[in-house]
Amino acid sequence: MTKMIDFQTDPSKYRHWRVEYEGDIATLYMDVDENGGLFEGYQLKLNSYDLGVDIELNDVVQRMRFEHPEVKVVVMKSGKDKVFCAGANIRMLGGATHAHKVNFCKFTNETRNTFEAAEADSGQKYIAAVKGACAGGGYELALACNYIMLTDDSSSNVSLPEVPLLAVLPGTGGLTRVTDKRKVRRDLADVFCSVEEGVKGKRAVDWRLVDEAVPNSKFDTVVAERARQFADAAAAKAAKGITLGPLNRTIAEDGSVTYSLVEIAVDRAARRATITLHGPDRDVPASTDALVAEGDQSWMLRLVREFEDAILHLRLNEMELGLWVFRTQGDADAVLAHEAFMLANKDHWLANEILQLWKRTLKRVDVTSRSIATLVEHGSCFAGPLAELIWAGDRSYMMEDEFEGDNRPIATVRLSEGNFGTYPMGNDITRLQTRFLAEPEHVEALKGHIGEEIEADSARDLGLITYAFDDIDWDDEIRIFMEERASFSPDAMTGLEANIRFAGPETMETRIFGRLTAWQNWIFNRPNATGTDGALQRYGTGVRGDYNMQRV
Amino acid sequence: MLDLINVSYDTLIPNNVGLSTDKRVLKALEKWHPGYINWWNDLIPDNFQKSLVYLRTAVSVDPKGWAKFDYVKMPEYRWGILLAPQVEGRTIPCGEHAGQPAWQEVPGEYRNMLKRLIVIQGDTEPASVEQQRFLGRTAPSLYDMRNLFQVNVEEGRHLWAMVYLLHKYFGADGREEADDLLRRQSGSEEAPRMLGAFNEETPDWLSFFMFTYFTDRDGKMQLESLAQSGFDPLSRTCRFMLTEEAHHMFVGETGVGRTIERTCQIMAENGIDDPYDIEKIRSFGVIDLPTIQKKLNLHYTLSLDLFGQEVSTNAANAFNSGIKGRYMESRIDDDHKLTNATYPVWDMVDGQLVRHEVPALTAINMRLRDDYSRDAAGGVGRWNKIIEKAGIAFEMKLPHEAFNRKIGVFANHNFNPEGQLVSGAEFDKGINDWLPNKADGDFIQSLMNPVYEPGKYASWISPPKVGIDNKPGDFEYVKLHMA
Structure with missing residues (x-):
């Protein structure tokens, strides 16, 4: 499986899903094209799915929010007789590499979380209307809906036959949602x-x-009655959405990728991808009408869409780039101004959607199995949502004092109101709360620094960064860290990071990505x-x- | 009427499974039985329920006991639970446990698979009774009406047989499934039967004969492979059911044969040589041979769909676990494990029909379907003998198995009855010559006038050569209750 997997699609390219819009209710039909598998060697029979099917679903869900804010209820149905969905395609799983299986599950899990959260985040409620067999991943699709009929x-039945049939787990949230969301008694489960x-x-x-x-x-x-009832109970947000156009993306021969606001530089020898996010290249919208008029071109939306695509691309297509380095360049004041506009208008549907997409995308960073280092350099704009990257990463390094021959503005970290609740992690608390688990009062104190230009020594004192180095030490320290990191076992790194990133409370989400996924990945091996x-x-x-009957 | 409160199951249910001492099964059957009687009473039109029908009842499995003929009202039919005698030292005939002693109890690891197979088999038995419920009103003779009811009560008994297995071996789950067998109804919007072909009404008697010839033959093949099961009670049940199933196929084969014979006779009497002179032939109240061929095409291809996908994981699992064997498993000369064997199956590759080798284990369905096609060809040959004897230049043929298929590799492609891939336009053009259309159905329906006088037959069908139980031609097979 070496061909490049593209996460960008649009309805004109769908082979597996179709949506019918009727006022505030949309009907989403799963009608998988048997011969539309992403790879050779299997047919997607009985509405079984592979990554390609899920990429389309992810696109559907995203577009539902941005392009169809008028929709309040989404009814998920099968386009086929006698089967709702037979789950992940077994031959695809059987033929896939371990890495592909793991990444496939991660992406499908993220997609399930996304439409599950659509009710709370976007006022779009998903109903699963199940007719026919609804097995394994099929039931997991239904489980992630807000209401199952x-x-x-x-x-017609619902089932999770993975254990008896395949000796694996219902790993796309199935086990967790049965007990934590549906609250099925454990013996019945x-x-x-x-x-x-x-x-x-x-x-x-x-x-x-x-x-x-x-x-x-x-x-x-x-089903129609129920959809009507749910739709009537929900408030209307907007009559018309915006269009999500294709991203402006160029992939060079060496693997480096350029978007309008995101760049990925690749150093294969060092097994490193450096991801640079650029600050605003346009003004803050004058009003929410102006924001809508900007469509998919407003800075915060364009940046997050490009960033999300970059994350997904690197995860699936560049598995040997084990270290991601996050950089930003731009005007921190402008970043804060753009975010402040969204926060001030978060009751407006589009501003809300943009902030929610930031939240989800930052969560993708949290569960990415790559070592992540954030470099807070001169000229950077780690402010508000971009500052979250410092705490999403495993370590952060900040430039201290002036560097010779570098006339960019001095490096600062800028806190905003957004850092205190707008972008919670999967554990349902903020990255700052997670970071300072022992000192909740420190998080409170940090609120006093909102807007302040926090330079390296204060950032270090406030615990916002890991290390600060001056001109003399910087290059060497960074080089040594990266070389050391790249030399460790990738498996040990993945395990280490996945454990220590998620301090604090367990939620269904952390249980899915932590407990369920870890056990599944163990079984996969x-x-x-x-x-x-x-x-x-x-x-x-x-x-x-043929089972080895020893219990481990 | 039957006294539902004081049923003595020991005498009511002929059985060789020690029913009177089996408390668990008795208790389960007591709960299930009233539902079954309700089902039966709701199903068959009332005047037929009250009629006396000359039926064969199985009261034991020995040659003397399994065919007792007498007049009986259908709701009072004694549906027995009879298993073929246990074979001493029987072993599991196939799969990874081949050679080990056959299971007398359900092996835990295969419980669900076994239950599913029994439920699917059980679901087809009452389904066909439901499909045929109104045919008594248009019976071409009392002889045929009696055959219909014989088939019906025996399908009912086959349901009993499956319910017994569910009650006896599958605990609470089994009881629930047994209830659901009565809950689902053919063609119901609420809870349809599990297999598509069993949700279509049988609209006329030619359809009934075709159904018993072709679709019941699928049932026979399924029973044949379940008769090879390593789960001995299932095997024994199915072996005994097969003796009854043979009669159903006899009804089908002779029914179609008598229809053909009558057409040939009328053609000869009226000097018609051209079998395609359809209007003229029909004007004499018989069904022309090309229309009979079209009905054959339809029922044969619908029945082929019942065999499922050519390459099937479920079938492979069932064989390998020893739950379901192949047709005549014990007579096949191989290792009965199919470890490295292959079998040629149809496939579509780049729009071409090819047959290529796949692991034989996964091709169990395909193999059974091939056996079925060979089996089904026999009667077609005998029908052609009738036509040949009458000197008419016409030959009945089984269409190519790619034609008119909805399941498997041929589905969603247009094939003509010769098995050639044709365009959609060509298919639409040919369809009237290949499958019965509404006009054909209407014509056949117009002939479906009941004949209730003993010894008399409808215009479109010849009398049988011999009577049931060697009764004379004017025997009153059904004493109709006409309220």
Whole structure:
């Protein structure tokens, strides 16, 4: 699997999904093209999915928010008879490298989180209207919806058959949502997750697996009624959205990537990607009308879209670049002004969507399995949302005092009101709260520094950065850190970072990315699942997996 | 009427499974039985329920006991639970456990797979009764009406057989599934039967004959492979069901044969040589041979769809676990494990139809379908003998298996009955010659007038050569209750 995976798409290119818009209700049909797999060697039968299918879904969800703010309810349905969705394609999983499987799961998990959060963040409620078999990843799609309706035709069911069938876990949030979101009793969850055929009808309601089981003949009517009811209960936000045009992106031969506001420089020998984000190249919109008129070109939106694409591109297509270095360049005052405009207008749908997209994109950084260092250099603009990158990274280095021959403005960190609640992590607290877990009062004290130009020595004293170095030490210290980092085992690094980045409270999200994902990735490496005689490899041959019966 | 409160199951249900001492199953059956009787009463039109039908009842599995003929009202039919005798020392015939002693209890690891197979098989049995519920009103003779009801009560018994297995071996889950077998209904919007072909109404008697010939033959093949199961009670149940299934196929084959015979006779009597002189042939109240061929095309291809995907994981799992064997497994000369064997299956590669080798384990469905096609060809040959004897230049043919398919590799492609890929336009042009259209259906429907006088037959069908239970031609097979 070496071809480049492009995360950019648009409705004209969809092969697996279609959306019908009718006023404030949208119907989202999953109708996977069997022959539309991202790679060779498998067919996407029975609405099974691969990364390509999920890339489209991610695009649908994103566009729903920005292009269709009038939509209040999204009904997710199957475009096929007799099957809602059969889950992730097993042959694709069987043939995929470990790294692809892990990244596939991470992206699908992020997409599930995204439409799950759409109700709270954007006032768009997702209903799963399940008719036919809804198995494994199919049920995980439904689980991430805000409301699940199942037809009661005495054969449609929901199931998580991964354990008995494939010797892996329902790893796209399935196990976690069953217990943490649906709050299914643990013994019933145990039964549910070990029977292949799943649960149907009234029992599915009794066990809390679905919200409603509806007589088959009335199914479409009741789904429509429910959608209407939910839509009527939600406030209208806007009649018309903006258009998300294609990103302006150039990929050079050496792998470096240039967008309008983001640059990725690649140093393969050092296994390093340096990602530079640029400050505002245009003024703060004069009004929310002006913001809407700017469409996808306003600075905060353009930057975050490009940044998100850069993250996804590097994750899937550049797996050997184990160290990401974040830089910024630009006018910190302008960054703060743009953010202040959004914060002041966060009740406006588009300003809200832009801030929410920042939140989600910063979360993508948190769960990225790369070492991340942030360099706060002269001329940089680590302010407000960009300052979050300092605390999202594993370490940060800041230039102290003037550097010879460098006439850029002195490096500062700039706090904003946004750093105290607008961009929470998966653990539901801010990066600053997570950083200063032992001293919540320090976070309070930091509020007193909002807007201040915090130079290196104060930043170090306030605990906002890891190290500050002057002209004499800088180059050497940075070089040594990077060389050391690049020499460690990538696996140990991934494990280390994933553990210490998420101090503080557990949430469903941290449990999915931490506990569930970690166990799944362990199982993905075990012969019982992925060995040549393992269940995943043997699936479809008729021969069962040959298990090593030792409990580890 | 049946007294539902004081049922003596020991005498009511002929059985060889020790029902009277099996408290668990008795208790389950007591709960299930009223629902079954309601289902039956709701299903078949009332005047037929009250009629006396000359039916064969199986009261034991020995040659003397399995075919007792007598008049009985259908709701009072004694649906028995009968398993073929246990074979001493029987072993699992195939898959990774081949050679080990056959299971007398459900192996835990295969419980779900077994249950699913039994439920799917069980779901088809009442479905066909539902599909055929109104045919009594247009029976071409009392002989045929009796055959219809015989098929119906035996499908009902086959449902009992599957329900017994669910009750006996699958605990609470099994009881729930048994209830759902009565909850689903053919063609119901609320809860349809599991397989598509079993949700279509059987609109006329030619369809019924075609159904019993082609679709019941799929049932036979499924039973044949379940008869090879390593789970001995399932195997024994299916082996006994097969003896009854043979009668259903007999009804189908002779029904179509008698229809053909009558057409040939009328053509000869009226000096018609050209089998395609359709209007003229139809004017004598018989069904022309090309229309019969079209019905054959339809039912054969619908039945092929019941075999599922050519390459199937579920079928491979079922074979390898020893739950379901191949047709005549014990007579096949190989290792019965299919470790390295291959089997040629159809596939579409770059728009071309090719047959290529795949691991035989995954091609179990394809192989069974091939066996089915060979099996189905036999009767077609005998129909052609009738036509040949009448000196008419016409030959019935099984269409190519790619034609008119909705499931498997041929689905979503246009093939003609010869198996050539044709354009959509060509297909639309040919369809009237290949499959029955509405006018054909209307014509057949116009012939469906009941004949209730003993020994008399409708215009479009010949009398049988021999009566059931060697009864004479004017025997009153059904004593109709006409309220």
